[in-house]
Amino acid sequence: MTRPPAFARWLLERVVPKHLRDALIGDLEERYATMSATKGTRAANRWFGRERCCSPRTRLISVTAQALTRSNNGDSFMSALQFDLRFAWRMLMRRPAFTALAVFTLALRSAAWPRWRHRRVR
Numbered sequence: 001m002t003r004p005p006a007f008a009r010w011l012l013e014r015v016v017p018k019h020l021r022d023a024l025i026g027d028l029e030e031r032y033a034t035m036s037a038t039k040g041t042r043a044a045n046r047w048f049g050r051e052r053c054c055s056p057r058t059r060l061i062s063v064t065a066q067a068l069t070r071s072n073n074g075d076s077f078m079s080a081l082q083f084d085l086r087f088a089w090r091m092l093m094r095r096p097a098f099t100a101l102a103v104f105t106l107a108l109r110s111a112a113w114p115r116w117r118h119r120r121v122r
Contacts, residue, residue, distance in 0.1 A: 002036045004029060005045055008052040028052075 003009075009025065016024050028051055036044035092099045 002033060002041060002044070004032045004048045008048055012052055 012025055012028070013021060028048065031051075032044050032048050035047055092102075
């Protein structure tokens, strides 16, 4: 079995919190082994390098979301709403073409609404 690059593994061990470390690194090593067998070691190394940067952030975001929705401090609804709005904003900024199309569609719909509303049916 091939092992992922030592430096990338070392970085993951330093960045990922202890309670997520074993599961995350284990999952990444399994996927690395299958990718190395199917696409080659070089492609697997590139993939592992990208995942080294993205996976901890993604896992931490999901853990933070769970913590926000399960909080018992009385304002959990507002915290979850704030988290959802931030997440929606990030997703919209990742896809500017979709965002422009959605804004255009909503603007067109709201501009045309008064005409449709006052039209008399005969």
